[in-house]
Amino acid sequence: MGKVQGTDISTLVEEMANAGFGHLEESILQCSDCALREGATNPVIMKGSRTPRVLFIGEAPGKTEDMTGIPFSGRAGKKLDEMIGYMSLSDDDYAVINAVKCRPPNNRKPLKGEIEICRPFLMAQIKMLDPQVIILLGNTAEEAFCRSKKLEWGIPKVSGGISIVKIYHPAAMIYQRSRIEEQKALIDKNRHLWE
DSSP states (O other): OGGGTTSOHHHHHHHHHHHOHHHHHHHHHHOOSSTHHHHOSSOOOOEEOSSOSEEEEESOOOHHHHHHSOTTOSHHHHHHHHHHHHTTOOGGGEEEEESSSSOOGGGOOOOHHHHHHHHHHHHHHHHHHOOSEEEEESHHHHHHHHTTOOOOBTOOEEETTEEEEEEOOTHHHHHOTTHHHHHHHHHHHHGGGTO
16 A cells, blocks of 8 residues: 555545455555554454445454454454344354454554554445445444544444444453443344344
8 A cells, every 4th residue: 555645545445446355455465554564463354244234343453363364253253253143143244344454562452543554445345345234343443434523332323325333342241241231232222223
């Protein structure tokens, strides 16, 4: 992406989306526009359907994801899998991506500049996957997708014909077990969006 730094993001997103999944994946793998790539074993692109009804957007890869190259393949991934089961989604119904494609050191929150560098990849993935519903998993996913706009937990908004809702990141279910029932309530309240 380095050679197109001055290009308008919408033009860049359109070009990447039109070039297809293979080109986008190769662009992500070849990107070295921020320091995160230097410390990453594997950029993490996506898992799931290429024609999902529901798109989950997480924060950034963790240690296990960095090793496997697969989003949500660690402890938080097990919680996400439980959540997807609770939502009654089949493998063809969903995809999972991250706002940032490379693991931040020590699993720290991605910096604003890192989020912005990865944003064209995120937006191209969304355009190509064309979901009916986007589920933002926590505040970092919200920041990456919405920028300065804030969403209320579990209250859907519609943008460009896509329903967008923010719920808790699956890691919150690990560290704050009290969130499990809250998360189920947020899912139940929004079930009509994907059923």
